[in-house]
Structures are given as C-alpha cells and as structure tokens.
Amino acid sequence: MSRPAHLTTGAYAPPVPRTTTTVTSADGSRLYAEVHGPEGAPAVVLAHGWTCSTAFWAPVVRDLATDHKVVVYDQRGHGRSPAVSAAGYSTQALADDLVAVLEATLETGERAVVGGHSMGGMTIMAAADRPQLRERAAAALLCSTGSAELAAESRVFPLRSPQGRRRAHRLLLGSRAPLGPVSPPAKWALRYATMGAGATAEQIEACARIVHACPPGVRARWGKVLAGLELTGGVARLELPTAVVAGTADRLTPFVHARRLASVLPDCRGVTELSGLGHMTPIEDPGAVGGRLRELVRDHLITTDTEAGRAAAAAAPRGKRQKKEKTA
DSSP, rough: OOOOSOOOOTSSSSSOEEEEEEETTTTEEEEEEEESSSSSEEEEEOOOOOOOOGGGGHHHHHHTTSSSEEEOOTTSSTTTSOOOOOOGOSHHHHHHHHHHHHHHHHHHTTTTEEEETTTHHHHHTTTTTTTHHHHHHHEEESSSSSSSOOOHHSSSSSOOHHHHHHHHHHHHHHHHOOOOOOHHHHHHHHHHHHTTOOOOHHHHHHHHHOOOEHHHHHHHHHHHHHHBBHHHHHHHHHHOOOEEEEEEOOOOSSSSOOOOOOOHOEEEEEEETTTTTOSSSSHHHHHHHHHHHHHIIIIIIIHHHHHHHHHHHSOHHHHHHHHHHOOO
C-alpha cells in the first residue's frame, strides 16, 4: 500500500481549508486552490515551488490562518491541479496562473501579501508586469529562489567547472527518472539536495512524500523551464515592497541568488538569512517564514489600507461625510 502524498498527522500535515475552489487560468488550465482562515482577515496568497503542492505550506498556513485569510494553490501539474500539454509549461503560464488565483479568491478591492517559495517566487517575478499583480498585491516575499543561472549556481553537484555544474544540473532538472518509494536512501538523497543538516526526521518525511508524489513528466517539463530561466528583468520591474528569505546551506538556490535579488529589486525590504538551513525553508523554519509574512502584512497591507481609507474619507465631499456620520 502506497503512502499518502503528504503527512496526515502532526505539525506538517495540511490543515482543513475553510473552502476549496477550482480556478481557470488564461489558457483554460484548471488549478486547485484552498482558502484558510477567517473571512475578512488580511489576506496572504502563497505559491509553492517545483515538485511541491499546497501541502508544502502546511506549517506556515497553520500559523497564519489563526488571524489571516490564507490562499494556497497547486501549480499546474502539481498536487490536485491537472497536468497540461507540453506547450503549457512556461514562466508566462506561471504568471497567468497566479493572477487567475488572485482574481478568483480575493474579493472586489481586496489586496494581499503574496509569497512564493522557489518556483513560486519565480512565479511572482514572472508576473511583475501584470496589472492584476500591481492592483492586488501590497507586498511580496521571495523565499529560497533565484531569477537566473540556476543550473550554473547550484551546488547539488559541487563540481569546480561552471560548465560541468551547468551540464550536470541541467540533466538533474530535466530528468524523467521515477523517484520511486519514499525509502531511507531516497530520504537521504532528498535531505542532501534540499535541506540543511539540522532537518528533523519528520521534516524530511514531509518533504519526501510531497516531492515523490510529483509526476516525473511534470517534474521534467518544469525542470527544463527552470534550467533556462531568465527573470532578472522581471525582478527589476517588481515594484512592490519585497522581502527575501534564504537559507545559507541551500544547494539548489545558493545564497548568492538572495544577494542578487536584493541588488536588483526596486524596493527590497531586507534579506533574512537563515543560518544552516537548506532550500525547504517554509518547512525547515516555518516560524521565520510566517513571521516575515506577518511583518509584510502589518507594514504594507493593514497600515497602507487603513491610511488609504482615511485619505478617501478626507477627500470625500463635506456633505457626503456629514450624511455618513449622521446615519452611523
């Protein structure tokens, strides 16, 4: 009997959503999405990374949903979102899917802090030019991600030659080889490639189940997109208050990517350096990731929207303001 695609008990088991929905993207692709937390609370929308699913955000969602509306969705081909034809895998598709989720899950006029891990961060970069993102997003969090040169900078294969590293990592990213069952050797390999030395057995198990559940064909198609990624221009046009979080022991997107993002972002609100952590930071340290999201909500969503409301009230015609005060 095969194991479920995620843990079903404990801190890394996905919480039960308030609602679920199916979102239709620009090309007709269907995306599974969940909404957690109380109605009317400040909103956070989270995009997961390569080979993951909504379950990857479980400990962050569990924390934030006590007092935030939290939206998570499965990237196309991942989790409960169906795979698409070969033409449907691109950074354009990632951007289409994100703005479709924002429009479908947020109320009229509602804004959110958007957060992305790995390919989810690249999704936000890809959508930088989209008016829907600029209208809907108050701030962004880029977590364990990069904008270009992923194959050359990765350290899963610590080869001296940049050409050798690029070739080896391109083969890794584009591989269709089945990952097989979640066995002790498989978990060792996953921890080496994606997590820090201090990752717990439960964290490794949670990540392994999620990653092994991704279909090999989907993994390979998105891997080829990542191997040729070039989104530096998108980063330069991401005109939102944006924070960066990264682990210092990340082999997939080493810390050099975080520094590069900070140097290019128009409005970088700091880099959070998580010492000794690997690529899977939302599972390795959900408190740090969730805490940074809370700060962005506090500083750029709640405060900004409150100030905008006061400004609108002050700008209203005097007669209308008096009428509103009288009927209150």
